[in-house]
Amino acid sequence: MVGNLPIVGLNSTWDDSKxxxxxxxxxxxxxxxxxxxxxxxxxxxxxFSLEPFITPSLFDYDASLGIVDEYTLCAHLGPKKAAATLEKHYATFITEQDFIDIAAAGLSHVRIPFSYWAVTTYTGDPYVLGVSWRYLLRAIEWARKHGLRVNLDLHALPGSQNGWNHSGRSGTIDWLIGNDGPANARRSLDIHNQLSTFFAQKRYKNVVAFYGLVNEPGIAIPQGQLADWTVSAIKIVSDNGFSGTVTFSEALRGLPAWQGELQGYGNSLVIDVHEYVIFDPNLLVFDHTKKVSFVCSTFEDQIKASMNTATGFGPTMVGEWSQADTDCAQWLNGIGNGARWAGNFSGKTIPYCPTGNGQCSCALSNQPVSSYSTDFKSFLLSFAEAQMSAYETGWGWFYWTWKTESAPLWSYQAGLRGGFMPPVAYKRAWSCSSSVPDFGSLPEYY
Known part of the structure; x- marks a missing residue:
């Protein structure tokens, strides 16, 4: 045990030559x-942190059962069946071959989201305790074997830091704020005490490059309160001897909100922003050309400004982005919530596709890759290359995500196989310094 966490069979020696x-x-x-x-x-x-839109097969239940996140799934299955179900998922969804393929695609880092129940659970939690911990350690060793550096991302914290399904439990935020918010904030610091003690071991010095404190804390949490908790967490991680870079989230506020905040850490602290154009109706309605242009202007300018401590925070990375140009993927917005694109998101009736009318159907957006036109693939490739180019004006990027069951515009693997992702990430034919290509007769409602 290190940090009261099990080593679970790791070899006593390791090879960092790859x-x-x-x-x-x-x-x-x-x-x-x-x-x-x-x-x-x-x-x-x-x-290790379930999301219904990534693995809809795990959430294929009658809607009346209310199974919408990992909490309700585990509660429905019960301890024994939940453990067996998740063990099978952990063992098969990502394998060593995926790490081989990631390296072959010219990628150099993997961000690994995991949940607090890898480490501990609390009274009333239905989550499966500790099983994902074994697979997390295995994943790091696969990354090492293939020369990939790791960004550890604590994606779900006690009480839910944002009330979204990927935090484990949909609903209200009960982290920092809420009835049990202060207690869950302390619990999270205790978890970081364990994790940082474990990952300060010499064996992880070269492979675990980044250590994430909390993924996407909700905007309802006061910024000052979040900053104070972040300072406490950084001190714990640093005092325990972790020598890599700590990452903290811009917390859905936008990069300018952190100008002048959390200073004095140099390159040992980096801000993590997630850049999407599909969750804001004002951006979702952009046509294909404008989406690419927006990335190369607004997003790139934001990254450049954030990198400069005179105008922003300082070290800046993009921890999530995708090629998706609609929010149509099944259950992307939560089970049963619909899509902004089609005008049926959470009871809304206005479609937010560029044509703004009955042509805004998710049926076209959710076609199989085999149905993609040449013009659509050209757009997707340009959209990806634009974002890669823009985000490399900072510390770089992590695509969301490597693999999905049925949402190809969220899958780097599907993009490679379908011909709408650069075959080698560092060899690209287009950048933001070039003019936006012509996407031919591609319909704007597609």
Whole structure:
């Protein structure tokens, strides 16, 4: 046990000589400035922190049962069946072959979201305790074997930090704020005490490059309160000897909100922003050309401004982004919530696709990859390359996500197989310094 967490069969020796590709140093050598050699990475979303849109097969129940997140799924299955179901998922959804393929795609880092029940559970929790911990450690060793550096991402905290399904339990925020918010904030610090003690071990020095404190805390949490908790968490991680870079979320506020905040940490602290154009109706209605142009202007300018401590926070990475240009993927907005694109999101009736009329159907957006037109693939490739180009003006990026069951516009793997993702991440034909291509006769409601 280290940090009261089990080593569970790890070898006593390890090999850090591997490099993900010839464009980056091996694990045993310093990476150098990320502002010069940016991250090109991918998330392993939906593996240790379930999301219905990534693995809808796990949530295929009658709506009357109310199974909408990992909490309600585990409560419905019961301890024994939940453990068996999740063990099978952990063992099969992501395997070593995925790490091989990630490295072959010219990627250098993996962000691994995991949930607090990898470490502990509390009275009343139905979650499966500890099983994902074994697979998390296995994942890190697979990353090491193939030269990939790791960004640990604590994706679900006690009480739910944002009230969304990927925090474990949909509903209200009970972290920092809420009846049990202060208690859950202390519990989270205790979890970081365990985790940072464990990952301060010498064996992780070269492979665990980033340590995430909390994923997407809700905007309802006062910024000052969140900043104070973040300072406490950073101190725990630092005092325990973790030598990598700590990441904190911009917390859905936008990068400008953190200008001048949490200063004095240099390159040991990086802000993590998630860039999407599909959850804001004002951006969702942009046509294909404007979406690409927006990335190369507004998003890129925001990253550049944030990188400068005179105008922003300082070190900045994009921890999530995707090629999705609609919010149509099944259950993306939560089970039964509909889509903004089609005008049926949470009771709304206005469609937010560029044509703004009855043509705004999710049926077209959810076609199989085999039905994608040449013009649509051209757009998707340009949209991806624009974002890669823009985000590399900071410390780089992590795509969301590597694999899905049936949402190809959220799957880096599907993009590679379908021909709408650069075959090698660091060899791209287009960048934001070029003019936006013509997407031919691609309909704006597609």
């Amino acid at each position: 490099q993900a590709n010839s464009n980056v140093p091996p694990l045993s050598k310093p990476w150098g400035p990320y502002s010069v050699n940016p991250i090109r990475g991918v998330n392993l979303g939906g593996w």
